[in-house]
Amino acid sequence: MSSPRGTKACGGVAADRQIHVLAVDDSSVDRAVIARILRSSKYRVTTVDSGKKALELLGLEPNVNMIITDYWMPEMTGYELLKIVKESSELREIPVVIMSSENVPNRINRCLEEGAEDFLLKPVRPSDVSRLCNRMR
Amino acid sequence: MFIYTTPVYRLSLALQGFLDEQFYQLEELQDESSPNFVEEVVTLFFRDSSRLMANIDQALEQCPPDFHRLDKFLHRLKGSASSIGAGKMKNECAGFREFCSEENLEGCLRSFQKVKKEHTILRQKLENYFQLLRQVVPVDKATRSGS
Numbered sequence: 429m430s431s432p433r434g435t436k437a438c439g440g441v442a443a444d445r446q447i448h449v450l451a452v453d454d455s456s457v458d459r460a461v462i463a464r465i466l467r468s469s470k471y472r473v474t475t476v477d478s479g480k481k482a483l484e485l486l487g488l489e490p491n492v493n494m495i496i497t498d499y500w501m502p503e504m505t506g507y508e509l510l511k512i513v514k515e516s517s518e519l520r521e522i523p524v525v526i527m528s529s530e531n532v533p534n535r536i537n538r539c540l541e542e543g544a545e546d547f548l549l550k551p552v553r554p555s556d557v558s559r560l561c562n563r564m565r
Numbered sequence: 566m567f568i569y570t571t572p573v574y575r576l577s578l579a580l581q582g583f584l585d586e587q588f589y590q591l592e593e594l595q596d597e598s599s600p601n602f603v604e605e606v607v608t609l610f611f612r613d614s615s616r617l618m619a620n621i622d623q624a625l626e627q628c629p630p631d632f633h634r635l636d637k638f639l640h641r642l643k644g645s646a647s648s649i650g651a652g653k654m655k656n657e658c659a660g661f662r663e664f665c666s667e668e669n670l671e672g673c674l675r676s677f678q679k680v681k682k683e684h685t686i687l688r689q690k691l692e693n694y695f696q697l698l699r700q701v702v703p704v705d706k707a708t709r710s711g712s
Contacts, residue, residue, distance in 0.1 A: 456609045457645045464594050464602055500640065529644045551587045551648045554594065 448472045448489075452482045452497035452509065453527070458550065462496060462527070465557050479504030483512065486519055494545075494560070499528035499535065507539055514543040525560060527552055583687055588650025604695050610649045611688055617642045618681065625673060632668050639665060642680075654683045 449471045451462045459475045466473045474489075476482050479501060486492060495513065497506040506526050513519045523545035528535065536547045548556045588603075595602040617638050624635040643658035657680045664672030 455613065455641065455645055455648070457606060457613055457648050460602075460606045460609055461591070461648050464591075464599060464606075467599070468594055468596070529640075529647060550644060551590075551650075553587075553590055 445491075446470070446472045447493045448474070448491050449494045449496060450482060450485060450492045451475045452477075452479060452495065452501070452506065454478060454498065454501045458498065458527075458552075462552055465552060465554050466496075468554065469557060469561070478502075479506070479509035479512075482509060486513075486522075492522055494523050494525065496525040496527060496548075496560075499526050499530075499539075507535075507542065510539060510542050510544055583653045583690060584650045585652030585655075586650065587647065587652075591650060606649055607691055607695075610645050610651070613645050614642055614684060617645075618684065621677060625670075625677060630668075630670055630673070632665050635673070636662060636665050651687055654680065654687055657683050 449466050451459060451466065451473055453459045453462065453475070454477050456477075459477065463473045463475050474485065474492075476485060479497070480503065482495065482497065486495075495509075497509055499506040506528075510524045510526065513522060513524055520543075524543070525546045525548060526539045526544050527548045527550055529550040531549055539547055546560060591603050591606060620638045621635060621642070624631050624638065639658055639662045643655055643662065646652075646655040646658060657676065661673060661676035661680055664676050
C-alpha cells in the first residue's frame, strides 16, 4: 500500500509524520499495555476508555491512522464502534483492529466481514502489533 | 556485594506458577523512556482487581445472585490478570467462571475464596519483587549499558 506522502517505514515513524493510533479499551491495565507496545514502536498513541469517547475524539482529530479497540466494552462494543466508523464517509478509510480475550470464530468473522483490518487475541504482544504496521492509512 | 539477578527471581516466581510468559513480555517493554512500566501496570492491575473483587463480593451476596453480572466482572478480572501475566490467577478465574455459567453458587463461593487468596499472595510476591529491584543492582541492566 503506497502512501502519497512518501515511503512508509515499518514502525511508528513514516518519512514525514508520526503515525497516530487511537486505542480504545475500558480496562486501564490493557490501555497501559497496548499504549506501551505501540509507543515502543514509536507510534503516537491516544487512549480512551469507551467507544463514545473514541467517536468524540475522531470528530475533533482528523489525523488518526489506525483505531485499535477492545471488543467487549460496556455501552458500546468494539464491533458497534467498527460499524459506525465504516458507515461514516469521513472515517471509513481508517483501519480498525479489534482485540479480544476470547477466541470466538463467529465474532472474528463478523468483525472481519464488517471491515475490521485484523483481530488480535489478548494478551496483545509486540509481535502482534508489528504485523499491523503495513495496514496503517 | 550481593548482586541479585532479577531473571532468577522472575524465574522462581514463574516456576511457582504465579506468572507466565506475558509478564516477561512486559519486562521486555520496559526501557529508559518507560523505566517503571511494569510496576505501573501491576499497580493498575491491583487497583482494578480490588474494585472488581468488591463488586464480585456484592454480586455473590445478592439473593438470588446475579450470575450474569458476576460473569461480566469475572471476564474483566480474568482479562486483566492475563494481561499482566498473572497466569495462576487467570486460571483460578477461569474455574470460577465455569461455576458461574452453571449457576453453581457453592462452587462460586469456593472459587472466590481461592481467587482472593491468590490475589493476596500475588500482591505480596510482586511487592517483594519490586522492592528487590529498587534495592539492588540488576546484573542484566549493568551488562546492557551502552547498548
